[in-house]
Structure formats: C-alpha cells, structure tokens
Amino acid sequence: MGWIETESGGYSVALDGGTVLCRNAAGRALKQVPPKIKDDAVVVRLRQLAEWLERHERECGEQVDTWLVRSLPVPVALLARIWPDAAWQSALRDLVVAPVAADGTADMARAGFLRDVDAEKGAGIVDLDGDSVRLECESLLIPHPVLLEDLDDLREFAVELGVEQRVEQLFREVWRRPDEVTGQQWQAYAKGKFDQLRHATARAMTLGYRVRGGQTLCPLVEDGRALEAAFWLGADYPEAEAYTGALEWRDKDGRRLPLAEVGPVAWSEGERMAALLYAGRVVAGDEEELR
Template sequence: MGWLAAGDGYEVALIDGRVAARSTSGRAAGRQLKSLPKALRDHPEVDRLRRLEEWLARHAAACVAQVDTWMVSSLPVPTGLLARVWPDEAWQAALRHLVVVGDDPDEVGFLRDAIAPGELRMVNLDGETVRLSPETVTLPHPVLLPDLDDLREFAAELGLTQKVEQIHRATWRKPAEVSGSEVTEFAGGRYASRFGLAARATQLGYRVSGGYATCRVRDDGRIAEAAVWIGEPYWEEEVRTGNLTWHDQEGRTLRPAEVGPVAWSEGMRMAAALHAGRQVEEGS
C-alpha cells in the first residue's frame, strides 16, 4: 500500500501492521516519523488505516486458526485451494514451512510454495526441492509423523519457523496399557478461583462449557472431545483442576483403547497447559 496524503505536510501508510507517518516538506521530507504526530491522530485517513489494520489482524488470526484446524485433524486439503490462497500474505504466513504429505506417505517435506492450478513445492529431508501435484495433501499432526525428530533437526539446520505450531507442538503418545477411563496425571492444579482457571483455558484457545474446559478433535474420521473439570460456574472460592476424560459425539465416555493418538495427545496437551498455570508454593 502506498502513502496517502493526510493533512498539511504529512502522508500516512500501513507499515508492518501499524499506521506510520512521514513528512512531505522541510528537511525531514520523505522520512518516516518515529511516532504519529498529534495533528494526525483523529484524521479520517488515519482512522481508515486503523480499521484496515484491525481487519488484517483478524484475518491473519483466522488464517492461522483454520490451518491449525486442518493440521490438528489431519484433514485432506485440496492442493488447488492452497494455490488459490497462497498469494494472500496472511495465508502464506500460516502455511509456509508446514510439513505436508502427498499421496505417497514417503512424500514428506516442508511447504515452500503453491502455484496454480495446484502444484506444491517443498523441501524434503534430503534437502531437495521437489514438486507435487496430488489432488489433496495433509498437514499431519506431529504425533502422526514417524520422522518427527529428523524434521525438527532439519528445520533447525535450515532456520525454518512455523506460524502454526506443528513440529514443535508438545505431544504425548498413548501408553500401551492405560487403566481406568480417566487420566489423573495433571489433576490437582490449584487456582485461587474458578474464574482464573476458566480465563486461562479461554486464553489458550479451549472452550469452556459448564464445569469443563474442552478440546474437540477429529481423529481418524471420528470426533472425540477431551474434557478437564475446572469447577462449577460462578464458584468464587479456590478450585483445582480435575481428571482428564474423553467423550464421543453422543457424550459417551471413551475408554483409552477407543481414544485415537491425536485426541489423546491434544487432551494431554490441554490438561498439561491448565496444570502449568497453577499456583505454586514458594520454595516448592
């Protein structure tokens, strides 16, 4: 976006996600100012740019949320769709460097580019840039990636970063044997109030419904919802995190054997994150 005239002697533009100004006269003509002059703060052009700034921030967050949903659920994504949205900087930032898998499970690499009508360029673990044109690709959840450690090491060597947390996402693999239908490992995290615990759950992106923080995941085509007890609504006294359970779409409690690897990992991730925000006694 170019510079727009705003008032006498100034121009404004959206630079790196914020409204910036520069002088058009005097010795400082053409130089970007360190802060927005007071005379411009209520100018219509500045107000318009601020609204655009807010919209772009919401759009970028929506792109990240959508890509995160594709990744967590390992949903097949049409390559043509990726090519259509790639020119959008917000989509590109959310997608770039994510690990993608084509028709062949061995076709694994970091996404570098998407070209119409549906060709993807990626860097594989051999360091080669390859082209793929499958009808769909998946952005796998990291617990499903057998070469996760190699991918992490290779990403570090190349200095690759991901906008959507994928290869460095905390993961938990389900033990071969689990007794009972509840996980108690992260229960007992003490919070001063239920409000504080619910606020942490919401801040982390989890849904709060009734007395639970929940996380819904599509795992191998089935919906599973992980839930952690956080206390009765409007409870004003001290509260502690409860056990972790999983349920199907009908609300039936799932046995550990029925919980898929992604649903297990994401449920444990939620429970661990809530427990991590607990009050800790000094010296403990």
C-alpha cells in the first residue's frame, strides 16, 4: 500500500499487513507512529481498516472451516466470485476438493489440491498424480479428512508439494468410531477435573465452541442431516470445582443418537471437541505443583 500524507505534521503513513507504518517529512521510517498524530484522521482510518481486514480474514477462515466440517458442496460460481479476495483465497488455496456430480455425489477419484477458480474455466487443481487439470462441475466438495481414503499418503504428497493449508484439513486430527459401540453416551473423556467451572467454559469458548446448559456444543451436518455433539462440563456456579461428563450426539429434535448410528464426520468432530477440552484438565502433577 502506498504512503498517505497525514493532515498534520508532515508525516506519511502506510499499512503493511495489520501494521500502520510511519515516516517523517524527510522520508525516514519511524519505529512507531508518534503519539502526537495517533488521533490524526488518516491514522485512525488506517487502523480501522487493519482491524476490518483482520476480522474479515478470520471470518473467511471460519466459513471455509464450516464448509469442511459439514462436508457441504460449494457452488463453483460462488468460489469464482470470492477467489480474487486475498483473504478468501488464502483460506481456500491448497485444500483438497472433489467435483460433485448432478446427483450430489462427490467423485473422490478426481480430487486434488485447489489452486485456482474461474467462472468460465472452472476450478484448477493439482490432481493426485501431480498434474494441473481443470474440473468442469457446478459444485465442489471440501471433504472432511475422515472421509479421505489413504489419508497418510495424501499428507506425504502434500509435504512433497509444499502445500500449506491455512484452514486445517489434511493435518486435522481425526477420530474414528470403534466398530462395536453400544449405548448413547461416550465416556472416554469423563471425569476430567477443572479447579473452577469457568476455566472449562472459557477454554470451550476460546476454542470456538458454544456453551449452554452445562454442555459445550458443536453443530454438525452429516449426509445433509443436522446434528449436534454435546459434551458435559457442569452446571454449578462458575467458581465451583467441575468434572467433565459424557459426550453424546443429538438430532435436530434433541433426541440422543445411539453411538452406532453416529456418522464418521460427526463422530470425529464430536470427539475432537471433547479431546481438546479434556486436554485442559488438571492432572495429578499439576495439583502437586500448586501445593
């Protein structure tokens, strides 16, 4: 971004990423914006722009993460419109995508790393043979990694290509449902101790999850069906000692699903939520250090 003269003092400012740079009338770069011009209209507008760009980049990443977690087909026409935006492109570039047929099924054999989207030419990818090709389709699927066959091989290939995904996909941890499970609640992450309930709820919100009625929640979609994973944290007052409880999955009507009916994406994301929260518990070594 070019230099812009401030309204007073002979200074010029510019925006570099999220940082406002400043130079004096002689053209010498300064370490920081002088206090006497911090309220200058030009400086204020640049700082507001920097805040907006940071927020926009975060929101783009969150939206792409939602498409991935819910394994929703995304129209190529939409991707073509947002691709020129650097924030959207950064979130989408190098994700593994697959063309979606008219009947809604994804052709995973033609999957590849997204490199370009054009309204007329379609989506440009590097396929799994290392060739640059164009996909002629109306929608693309951004598959959850638990749906990808030979995930370890894909990860190795991504390293060879120098792929860097801003939105976690290939290197996102996945959990797979055991072959034989019964009941409606998964107890693998129960009895995790937190000195105060507010420590657990704060961790949940920091990780991007909602907390309601003593549970942290993760909205999900599996095969077009709206679901919700719920992990018990506790419902006492915020300063009370708390212990984690069961992880369960519910449909849109609040009915608990038998564990054997939970699909691969819903299981992986629900267990991922529980594992991330459980990792913040107080362990025996921590308690001894506090004494």
